[in-house]
Amino acid sequence: MEQRHLGRTGLRVSRIGLGTLTWGRDTDEHDAADQLKAFWDAGGTLVDTADVYGGGEAEYLLGRLVGSLVPREDLVIATKAGNVPDPYRRVNGSRGHLLAALDASLERLGTDYVDLWQVHAFDTATPLEETLQAVDLAVSSGRVRYAGVSNFCGWQLAKAATWQLAAPGVRTRLASTQMEYSLLQRGIEREVLPAALDLGIGLLPSSPLGRGVLTGKYRQGTPSDSRGASERLAPFVEPYLDDAAARVVDAVATAADGLATSPLQVALAWVRDRPGVAAPILGARNAGQLTEALSVEALSLPYEICQALDDVSAPVHRYPDQDWSTL
Numbered sequence: 001m002e003q004r005h006l007g008r009t010g011l012r013v014s015r016i017g018l019g020t021l022t023w024g025r026d027t028d029e030h031d032a033a034d035q036l037k038a039f040w041d042a043g044g045t046l047v048d049t050a051d052v053y054g055g056g057e058a059e060y061l062l063g064r065l066v067g068s069l070v071p072r073e074d075l076v077i078a079t080k081a082g083n084v085p086d087p088y089r090r091v092n093g094s095r096g097h098l099l100a101a102l103d104a105s106l107e108r109l110g111t112d113y114v115d116l117w118q119v120h121a122f123d124t125a126t127p128l129e130e131t132l133q134a135v136d137l138a139v140s141s142g143r144v145r146y147a148g149v150s151n152f153c154g155w156q157l158a159k160a161a162t163w164q165l166a167a168p169g170v171r172t173r174l175a176s177t178q179m180e181y182s183l184l185q186r187g188i189e190r191e192v193l194p195a196a197l198d199l200g201i202g203l204l205p206s207s208p209l210g211r212g213v214l215t216g217k218y219r220q221g222t223p224s225d226s227r228g229a230s231e232r233l234a235p236f237v238e239p240y241l242d243d244a245a246a247r248v249v250d251a252v253a254t255a256a257d258g259l260a261t262s263p264l265q266v267a268l269a270w271v272r273d274r275p276g277v278a279a280p281i282l283g284a285r286n287a288g289q290l291t292e293a294l295s296v297e298a299l300s301l302p303y304e305i306c307q308a309l310d311d312v313s314a315p316v317h318r319y320p321d322q323d324w325s326t327l
Contacts, residue, residue: 024057154191
């Protein structure tokens with residue numbers, strides 16, 4: 001699998017990442033092992049997790065597999081901290097919480113460092129410089145090699161990245177931002193993506209298949225074994241089952257027919273090759289589904305098809321997102 005630099009850093013990652021959102025909850029150790037082995041065999045290196053995935057079980061499960069199944073040095077392990085299971089405070093970006101969460105993640109992962117540590121969300125109740133100081137301390141202590149953020153809007157990302165660039169050699173440059181991005185969710189193109197491109201920050205798209213809808217599995221209804229049929233995950237899928245999304249899915253399916261490939265591969269290739277994208281993070285139900293997705297490595301979409309998909313999925317960008325003189 002092709003390797004890409006993550007932002008303006010020396011860290012290289014596979015251009016498809018393996019997500020572990022369901023590990024330890026819907027994905028057991030056997031299925032997780034099959035996925036990790038298939039991913040590694042395909043040349044994949046970037047494995048993304050978080051301290052809240054499965055209440056910590058995803059990290060624990062990954063830690064059990066690394067070393068025994070796949071060499072630690074062959075993986076780029078990325079984890080996140082800052083989201084908390086507290087209905088009154090969903091985000092905690094305080095220095096104390098983040099550093100304690102990092103120690104707990106390292107223990108569950110069974111490693112003394114993570115390659116990429118990401119602040120999971122912006123905390124309006126904590127000064128940003130305090131959150132970023134935790135990042136700097138984590139890197140300077142050797143527990144973290146590179147750092148990024150997740151779910152920061154445009155101004156939040158620009159402020160955080162600029163703060164870190166203000167004292168080079170003292171503060172840690174942000175390597176990445178992880179955001180939802182797909183043909184069904186292009187909102188980051190307004191401000192987040194332009195900021196990331198300008199500041200040299202690599203984009204790690206989550207839900208690159210539109211929460212599974214872009215695979216086409218929902219065109220004829222909701223399959224009984226799908227996330228959309230799950231009581232817990234149905235609200236996650238439902239926003240992408242409207243008429244506007246259906247038009248995009250139809251266009252993806254038409255493109256797939258013309259290229260003799262699958263809608264999954266077309267949708268994944270589109271987001272993988274967008275400007276600024278380092279590696280879409282792909283979650284799979286099983287190793288077979290993951291292997292199908294990883295075969296996208298050989299696919300490059302023709303310009304005409306990319307343009308057609310751009311047009312059918314184009315978000316509305318008006319003032320001030322566009323050049324005001326054209327409005």
